Amino acid sequence: MSLTVPTTAPFSGAQKMWLKGYLDALNSALMPPAAVEAVPAITGNGVPVTILWGSQTGNSEALGKKLVKVLGAKGHSPTLRDMAGVAPADLAAAERVLIITSTYGDGEPPDNAAALHAALHSADAPSLTGVSFSVLALGDSGYPDFCKCGRDFQNRMAELGAEILVPIIECDVDYDEPFARWSRLLEESLDVSAVA
Ligand SMILES: Cc1cc2nc3c(=O)[nH]c(=O)nc-3n(C[C@H](O)[C@H](O)[C@H](O)COP(=O)(O)O)c2cc1C
Structure with missing residues (x-):
């Protein structure tokens, strides 16, 4: 309750x-935080994809682990990373980046996403040309800054030259159905980029 x-x-x-x-x-x-089991990177001949999670209470992290399994089962090669250990240069070096992040406080990034969020918004953030990406934003429309952190990532990465693989999907409290929709769209667009 x-x-x-x-x-x-x-x-x-x-x-x-x-x-x-x-x-x-x-x-x-x-x-208690959502139970999250460790998931190793899936290496293979599929499309390499970097999945980043920004999470305060475990929901986005759990979805990241689910996405590794979903994309791995489709033959792709996903790697899951905590945003706390990621710098803008890592994004610039990645071909495909999938971001799952919540918004916390008053429209703020979760703690583990704060440094990357700030660095990406700084004047010396690198160009992200050549990177394609997509964002799943978790939030609650009961807050004035609905899904602000996810929206910030979407806007700033596009501004830095990254290409949108699938437009942002915003989750209002419930995230199971939007996550399933996002995963399907990603599978389709990754299949296309694999043959391109
Ligand atoms: C204290 C608190 C503040 C929050 N602030 C916002 C907010 O400003 N905007 C928003 O869209 N959602 C907000 N949320 C909702 C969370 O983003 C949502 O519960 C999300 O599922 C949490 O995911 P996480 O476990 O990955 O952090 C807030 C939730 C809490 C508990």
Whole structure:
């Protein structure tokens, strides 16, 4: 069970927003993080794909591990990386990058995505020409800055010259169905880029 603000609560919109943030933080502190098993990189002759996760409470990380299995089963060669260990130069050197990230706080990146997010937005971020990418953004439209971190990555990487493989998909609380849709679109576009 999680704590929520009743719609009939006698508070203003701003007060309800503040209370929602407070209760969400409390709920996520009380809930154990999603169980996430380690998944090794799948090496083979398939299309090499780097999957990056930015996650505060484990949802995006768990989806990253699921995506490794989905793409590996289709013959691709996915590698999963925690964004905390990734620099813009690593992105510039990768051919295909898939980003799964939540938004936390007031429209902020999750802790493990903050350094990469900041470095990519700095004036000396490298060109990403030649990189193709896609973003799955986890969020909650109850917050004013819905999916802001995912949107930031999508906009900034395109600005730096990267090509959009599949346009951003934004998840509003539920992420299972949008994740399945995103995976299908990715499979199709990776199959096309494999024969191109
Ligand atoms: C304290 C808190 C703050 C949040 N702030 C935002 C926000 O500003 N914008 C948004 O779209 N979602 C926000 N969310 C929703 C999360 O992005 C969503 O729960 C997501 O599934 C978390 O994924 P993760 O476990 O990978 O971090 C917030 C959630 C919490 C608990």
